[in-house]
Structures are given as C-alpha cells and as structure tokens.
Amino acid sequence: MPELPEVETVRRTLAPVLAGATVVAALRGAHPDDILLDPWPVFAQRIRRRRIETLERRGKYLALCLDSADRLLIHLGMTGELRLSHPAAPAGAHCHLALVLRAEGQLPPALVDRRGRFLLRYHDVRRFGRIGLLDPVGWAALSARLGPEPLDPALTAAELWEHLHVRRSPVKAALLDQTLIAGIGNIYADEALFQAGIHPARRCQSLTLADVERLLTALRTVLTEAIASAGTTIRDYRDGTGRAGSYQFRLQVYGKEPGTPCPRCGAALARIRIAGRSSTFCPQCQPLLD
DNA sequence: AACCGGACCTGTATGC
DNA sequence: TGCATACAGGTCCGGT
Incomplete structure (x- = not known):
C-alpha cells in the first residue's frame, strides 16, 4: 500500500x-x-x-x-x-x-x-x-x-542512468528495487512508466540517457501530484488523521482491467507480470522496441 | 553478482 | 451457501 x-x-x-x-x-x-x-x-x-x-x-x-x-x-x-x-x-x-x-x-x-x-x-x-x-x-x-530520493533535486538523470544501464533486468523491476531509487512501489512505477512512454519489460541496458531523463521527470511529476492528492487509497490506506487520499481518481493505468482504453490513445491496455508483480501498460504508447 | 520466485499474513473477490 | 483459489500497495531469503 x-x-x-x-x-x-x-x-x-x-x-x-x-x-x-x-x-x-x-x-x-x-x-x-x-x-x-x-x-x-x-x-x-x-x-x-x-x-x-x-x-x-x-x-x-x-x-x-x-x-x-x-x-x-x-x-x-x-x-x-x-x-x-x-x-x-x-x-x-x-x-x-x-x-x-x-x-x-x-x-x-x-x-x-x-x-x-x-x-x-x-x-x-x-x-x-x-x-x-x-x-x-x-x-x-x-x-x-537505500538509493537516492527521487524528489531530491540533486539527483540527476545521468546519475540514475549510470546505475540503470548496467542492469539486465526489466526497468519495472529496477524501479521497485529500493537500493536503486527509494520509495517507488507498484502503483507509481506503472504510472511513471506510462507517462514516460516506456514499456515495463524494457531491458535496463537498452535505456538511453534521453529515456532516463523522461523517466525521472515522469517519476517526479507523478510523485509530486500524488503527494498533493494526499496519496492513493485503493483499500486500506489512510493518513495520520484517518483521511483517505484521492490520487486513485487520477491513475492512468494502474489497476485498470486489460482491454480498458488507454487514456491517451484509446488502444487496449495490457497486463503482464514482471518480478511477480502485475504491470498494466499501453502497448501503443509504451512500445517494446528492442 | 544479479535476478527470480516463494514466503511471510489476512481479507476480499471470483468461480465452481 | 460453501469451499477453493487467486490476488493485493512490500521486503527478505534462498537458490540459480
């Protein structure tokens, strides 16, 4: 959660x-x-x-x-x-x-x-x-x-790319690795990859610096907006005063049923499993190049 | 060394 | 209705 x-x-x-x-x-x-x-x-x-x-x-x-x-x-x-x-x-x-x-x-x-x-x-x-x-x-x-804080302005895309491009795993698995970057879980990994137009199964090795720049920008946008919405409440999550968040109303792909139209292009969203976690994405907006 | 799958728990939804 | 199964936002551990 x-x-x-x-x-x-x-x-x-x-x-x-x-x-x-x-x-x-x-x-x-x-x-x-x-x-x-x-x-x-x-x-x-x-x-x-x-x-x-x-x-x-x-x-x-x-x-x-x-x-x-x-x-x-x-x-x-x-x-x-x-x-x-x-x-x-x-x-x-x-x-x-x-x-x-x-x-x-x-x-x-x-x-x-x-x-x-x-x-x-x-x-x-x-x-x-x-x-x-x-x-x-x-x-x-x-x-x-732990890896760096994604919202720390001192973190650069070049630094993140250095650690990413030597890995062979899917980029989604790397985002969930807290020693690479801290604080990302399944929801915000899916949302950021969608916003950056990167397929969750894309191999880290094939990411260009430009890809990682888009990815870091997307991570920061998604996380900042989610904080402004007081988080995402799927079921249990409540803040310290018992209030639910509201970012669940702004999710683009996470938790959507496969076949649901992509909010950007209308193509059918797909779901696959990566590193044991379900991953929802748009095959059109997030093509698996290599 | 890096990576994957299973284990840890309970609750809920779904299918038979 | 009852029961079995799958799945859920995270992390750790063992095996490959």
Whole structure:
C-alpha cells in the first residue's frame, strides 16, 4: 500500500501533533513481536519518557526522531496504518502496538483526555510492517542501503542512468528495487512508466540517457501530484488523521482491467507480470522496441 | 553478482 | 451457501 507519497502524507499529517509530544508508555497489542525489531521489554524501556522532536521520511520509512538521538523507525509494509486516537477510543482488531503520548501545547479536545494524553496506534492486518528503534549509526546504515530520493533535486538523470544501464533486468523491476531509487512501489512505477512512454519489460541496458531523463521527470511529476492528492487509497490506506487520499481518481493505468482504453490513445491496455508483480501498460504508447 | 520466485499474513473477490 | 483459489500497495531469503 504505502509508497513514498503515502508515507510522506502520513509524516505531514502526524508532524503537527507528534512534534514535541512525550512518550508516557508503550502498550502491547495483538502481535507486537511480529512487528517489533527488538524484544518487547527492550523496546518498551528504551522508548519510555522520550520526547519526539521531528519526523523524517526516507524512501518508504518514517522516522520519529527522539531526544535520545534514537529514531523510532516505522515501515508500513502493505497494510500498516498509524492512527491518532483518544485514550478511551476502542482499538481495532489488528492493533499491534500503541504509544501513550503527552501532548505539548493545545490539541483538539476530541483527541486528548483531561491529562493531555492521547494515543498513536499501529494497526496492520497483514503484519508485513516493521517498527524498531535505531541509533544514529543504525539509521545511517539503513539510509546508506537505500538509493537516492527521487524528489531530491540533486539527483540527476545521468546519475540514475549510470546505475540503470548496467542492469539486465526489466526497468519495472529496477524501479521497485529500493537500493536503486527509494520509495517507488507498484502503483507509481506503472504510472511513471506510462507517462514516460516506456514499456515495463524494457531491458535496463537498452535505456538511453534521453529515456532516463523522461523517466525521472515522469517519476517526479507523478510523485509530486500524488503527494498533493494526499496519496492513493485503493483499500486500506489512510493518513495520520484517518483521511483517505484521492490520487486513485487520477491513475492512468494502474489497476485498470486489460482491454480498458488507454487514456491517451484509446488502444487496449495490457497486463503482464514482471518480478511477480502485475504491470498494466499501453502497448501503443509504451512500445517494446528492442 | 544479479535476478527470480516463494514466503511471510489476512481479507476480499471470483468461480465452481 | 460453501469451499477453493487467486490476488493485493512490500521486503527478505534462498537458490540459480
């Protein structure tokens, strides 16, 4: 579910509430050990009384930066959700972890109790998500494993082409590789390839610099517009305040049934599997040259 | 080394 | 209606 635009939207919606808040305690939910990287007692002890200073995003990872210099790292997997709630609000069936927080400053009365406390709950039906505490060294190591941020203006098409053209895999598979470029998932890979007019099965080796320039431009356009739309909600995804995104109404190819007319040329869209993921594209606008 | 397929989980939609 | 199967936005691991 959550790719870069969704995680960025969660970050933006949570930041005004979480920045400055202090962790009073961590509470175990249904299956905390499936989600947590550390054993429960270690985690609970290390997060207690820490103050959240800022929220960062790197690729699909969200990091709550603590006053201890640790970061609370959250990856939402496929169905992970972070929800702010009043301490008395009932937890859903798949809540695995909650933080009891004490707010700094005024928050909406619907969210906090009389003592100024509220919850941040982690909810995840499929339990593919992961949460852990990382010290600065661990965070640097994780960040170093990831490819560049597509929206970083310092990233150039030439740099991306250097890493792409030596690969033999289909370009779609490369876009999903987080060590090549961070934050792209199945939805935005399909959308960007359509916008760039590149067939998803096209071999990376055959991409010209001009192809990669179009691809990077398309990635940036799609991701920027998706962030402006607060992400894509197919089924589960919600931002930190429970709101759905609206980019699903702007999707050109992702999720369309094969045979649906291409929004640009009217030809029948096709679907194939690449690297185990379904890929929808227009055979007319995205020809497989070589 | 690079790449692919399967595994990890549950829920939902579809077909028989 | 009941049951089996396929599929879903991500990542890791093992085998080739």
